[in-house]
Amino acid sequence: MAxxxxxxxxxxxxxxxxxxxxxxxxxxxxxxPRYYLLWLMLPAILLLAAISLYPLVWLIYMTxxxxxxxxxxxxxxAGIDNFxxxxxxxxxxxxxxxxxxYSALCLSVEIGLGVLVAVILNNNRFEKILVTIFLMPMMxxxxxxxxxxxxxxxxxxxxxxxxxxSIGLLESGSILGNKFWAMFAIVATxxxxxxxLIALIxxxxxxxxxxxxxxxxxxxxxxxxxxxFSVALPNLYPFLLIAILxxxxxxxxxxxxxxxxxxxxPANATKILPTYLFDVSFKFFExxxxxxxxxxxxxLTILLGLALTIVFEDPTRKLxxxxxx
Amino acid sequence: MxxxxxxxxxxxxxxxxxxxxxxxxxxxxxxxxxxxPSGCGKSSTLRMLAGLEFISSGDIYFDxxxxxxxxxxxxxxxxVFENYALYPHKTVYENMANPLKLRRxxxxxxxxxxxxxxxxxxxxxxxxxxxxxxxxxxxQRTAIGRAIVREPKVFLFxxxxxxxxxxxxxxxxxxxxxxxRDLETTTVxxxxxxxxxxxxxxxxxxxxxxVLQQLGTPEEIYNRxxxxxxxxxxxxxxxxxxxCTLEQSNVGLTVVHSGFRLALSDQQASLLTAGSAExxxxxxxxxxxxxxxxxxxxxxxxxxxxxxTEPLGGDMIVEVTVGGDRVMVKTKIGPMGGPGDPxxxxxxxxxxHVFDINTGVAYF
Numbered sequence: 001m002a003x004x005x006x007x008x009x010x011x012x013x014x015x016x017x018x019x020x021x022x023x024x025x026x027x028x029x030x031x032x033p034r035y036y037l038l039w040l041m042l043p044a045i046l047l048l049a050a051i052s053l054y055p056l057v058w059l060i061y062m063t064x065x066x067x068x069x070x071x072x073x074x075x076x077x078a079g080i081d082n083f084x085x086x087x088x089x090x091x092x093x094x095x096x097x098x099x100x101x102y103s104a105l106c107l108s109v110e111i112g113l114g115v116l117v118a119v120i121l122n123n124n125r126f127e128k129i130l131v132t133i134f135l136m137p138m139m140x141x142x143x144x145x146x147x148x149x150x151x152x153x154x155x156x157x158x159x160x161x162x163x164x165x166s167i168g169l170l171e172s173g174s175i176l177g178n179k180f181w182a183m184f185a186i187v188a189t190x191x192x193x194x195x196x197l198i199a200l201i202x203x204x205x206x207x208x209x210x211x212x213x214x215x216x217x218x219x220x221x222x223x224x225x226x227x228x229f230s231v232a233l234p235n236l237y238p239f240l241l242i243a244i245l246x247x248x249x250x251x252x253x254x255x256x257x258x259x260x261x262x263x264x265x266p267a268n269a270t271k272i273l274p275t276y277l278f279d280v281s282f283k284f285f286e287x288x289x290x291x292x293x294x295x296x297x298x299x300l301t302i303l304l305g306l307a308l309t310i311v312f313e314d315p316t317r318k319l320x321x322x323x324x325x
Numbered sequence: 326m327x328x329x330x331x332x333x334x335x336x337x338x339x340x341x342x343x344x345x346x347x348x349x350x351x352x353x354x355x356x357x358x359x360x361x362p363s364g365c366g367k368s369s370t371l372r373m374l375a376g377l378e379f380i381s382s383g384d385i386y387f388d389x390x391x392x393x394x395x396x397x398x399x400x401x402x403x404x405v406f407e408n409y410a411l412y413p414h415k416t417v418y419e420n421m422a423n424p425l426k427l428r429r430x431x432x433x434x435x436x437x438x439x440x441x442x443x444x445x446x447x448x449x450x451x452x453x454x455x456x457x458x459x460x461x462x463x464x465q466r467t468a469i470g471r472a473i474v475r476e477p478k479v480f481l482f483x484x485x486x487x488x489x490x491x492x493x494x495x496x497x498x499x500x501x502x503x504x505x506r507d508l509e510t511t512t513v514x515x516x517x518x519x520x521x522x523x524x525x526x527x528x529x530x531x532x533x534x535x536v537l538q539q540l541g542t543p544e545e546i547y548n549r550x551x552x553x554x555x556x557x558x559x560x561x562x563x564x565x566x567x568x569c570t571l572e573q574s575n576v577g578l579t580v581v582h583s584g585f586r587l588a589l590s591d592q593q594a595s596l597l598t599a600g601s602a603e604x605x606x607x608x609x610x611x612x613x614x615x616x617x618x619x620x621x622x623x624x625x626x627x628x629x630x631x632x633x634t635e636p637l638g639g640d641m642i643v644e645v646t647v648g649g650d651r652v653m654v655k656t657k658i659g660p661m662g663g664p665g666d667p668x669x670x671x672x673x674x675x676x677x678h679v680f681d682i683n684t685g686v687a688y689f
Contacts, residue, residue, distance in 0.1 A: 212410035215377050219481075220471070221398040221427035234414040 059298075062291035069285055082292035092293065095273035098183075102272050103251045105187045106194075110247060111240065113191065114198025119228065121199065122206045135200065137193045146260030149189040150176070153261070176262050179269045186270055189257045194250065198243045205239030206232065245308055252301055273297060327387045327478035327511050328353050329374065334383030336369045336535075343369040345535040347383070351513060356505050358514045358526030362558070366535040367515045368483060374513060375481050376400050387478055398427075403472035404481040407488070409464045411456040411471075417443075418452040421470045428475070435474075442470045445504070462493045469501075473508060480505070480512040487518070498524050519559045523547065531555045553685035556609050556678055562642055564609045565652040568682065571597065571604050580608055580679075584648020585627040587672055593689060597679060600688045607680045612655035614676035617643055618669050619662045625671035634661050645670055 063082050065075040086092045121127050152160040155174035164170040175181045209232045217231045255274045258264060264271030281290030329351040336344035344366040351357045359367040372378035374385060376397035385392050392400050411420050418439055425435045443449040446466040456464055465485060472480060486497045502525045505512050516522055522529045523543045531538040531546060539551040550556035556564045569582045578594035580587040618625055629645040641658045644651055645668060654670055662668065679688045
């Protein structure tokens with residue numbers, strides 16, 4: 001083969017009068033193998049395996065067993081029993097529903113408010129100081145925020161309770177004890193703590209919106225509102241995607257507010273699936289069933305994450321990486 | 326279809342002055358070029374015309390309407406930006422249709438106008454593409470297309486072809502000029518490239534450090550620059566400047582340089598006297614207005630020494646050392662000799678410019 005290519009090279013040199021380089025042509029486009037990179041990555045891979053893969057394997061093991069906690073007893077093989085029992089578990093189904101309701105409420109309010117705040121902050125004279133002030137709720141531990149709001153909602157001395165009562169929205173009783181209000185109260189806490197994150201991400205995105213596009217659109221005949229929705233917003237999509245993904249997964253993970261304020265009550269009105277999982281695993285200590293619930297949560301998180309990426313995939317991105325000019 | 330009047334306009338960014346007391350009247354259907362180096366205030370001026378920048382003081386009128394407080398959308402202008410500013414998420418068609426859509430033009434009318442503009446600009450096969458799929462020239466045509474789908478009062482061009490490669494740029498110069506004549510629309514064209522101004526504009530306004538230096542036709546700007554800046558900025562290769570003294574003798578007024586003496590014409594002398602010129606002046610002469618011949622004993626009056634020759638194909642530029650200064654001479658390509666060889670150059674005294682050495686103002 002090598003001889004053939006060399007022959008072709010000689011022939012073309014003779015025909016075209018061009019000097020050819022005496023190499024295998026196909027080798028030009030290939031980088032030499034870089035096996036050493038594997039060794040460089042090995043510590044990271046091992047660490048990841050230890051802290052991430054090992055628990056995952058354990059999770060899968062637990063989903064397939066009836067895990068025994070008493071000393072001396074060994075786990076009993078359960079097959080798919082843990083999963084099949086979930087099918088008839090009404091609290092499990094309700095947990096999902098509540099979780100979606102909670103997530104949808106949190107996300108829509110946070111995205112709307114966050115974008116609005118970012119637009120107001122952007123190029124504001126006091127932008128830096130306002131951003132700093134605005135980020136404060138985020139710096140608070142979620143548990144503390146939970147306690148703070150629990151006291152604010154308190155039926156005897158809570159300020160929010162007094163406010164709602166004064167404007168006639170509430171008659172008596174308590175906010176967190178009310179089946180209708182409890183969910184909104186918890187959503188409000190989440191909004192208070194996490195809207196700044198959305199605003200911050202959006203603000204970073206707004207800085208990247210090309211000024212000339214906004215100006216061109218203004219010259220084309222757009223007012224400020226059209227300008228925002230037709231030019232700024234499309235440029236913000238990738239940033240909003242990141243914000244939505246982050247907050248969506250956070251809603252699965254951060255159950256501090258709910259655990260502190262209602263524990264899932266009243267009458268399971270705020271029992272989102274992760275709190276139910278918490279109850280099953282760490283109150284009833286049914287670790288096998290808990291693992292099965294956790295596994296469904298994990299699957300859904302991954303699937304929704306993927307779906308969001310596909311929905312928001314910027315169709316021009318592929319081209320853009322292919323030909324930069 | 327409008328006259329544009331810029332009256333006593335100043336622009337400050339904080340404490341930095343960008344435009345100083347600008348007065349400019351752009352006639353109906355005129356192609357006006359604002360020319361100047363970066364930071365001269367030309368873009369600020371254009372952006373004030375567009376309504377993208379506040380006017381610090383002064384007034385801008387379109388016809389008789391004061392537009393100072395009108396937002397861009399109410400000024401009936403179309404602008405082409407330096408970086409094209411196409412909307413990346415829209416196709417070429419949608420990009421071009423945007424100004425019409427925002428003005429609630431009926432759909433079939435939009436279709437008709439976009440197709441027509443695309444035909445003029447020869448981008449009709451590209452209408453379905455997104456900007457990322459276009460080359461620089463195609464993007465630029467799309468941006469122009471977006472400007473011409475409407476029939477605005479004024480076109481504003483902000484260095485629209487600065488980012489194209491040299492060949493395409495020279496092609497687009499002709500296209501743009503033709504297009505402007507076709508559309509018969511008042512046009513303000515901002516550029517730092519004197520060639521674009523010279524080749525396209527009806528009139529050129531040369532700006533420097535926020536101040537209007539000269540306003541005139543390309544011919545006037547080139548042949549009768551009002552000061553040293555304009556003289557040096559316009560023309561390629563640039564004008565030669567030499568510090569000289571004036572001497573009164575029995576034959577008349579003479580320009581004296583360490584390498585040569587030049588007798589001025591009576592008309593030139595009277596202009597200098599009228600301007601009460603000092604003894605020290607700076608003369609300027611374009612490389613085209615110098616003649617050169619190789620060898621030490623030719624007929625031309627000024628002896629010099631070749632510093633370097635730069636052949637350009639048909640022409641060549643010869644840098645010659647004359648009495649301690651260096652001048653550029655543009656001539657037809659031919660045998661010239663190498664660095665260090667003697668040569669003789671001749672001045673076309675009629676084409677000489679004389680500037681005040683301190684203020685740079687031209688006497689002629």
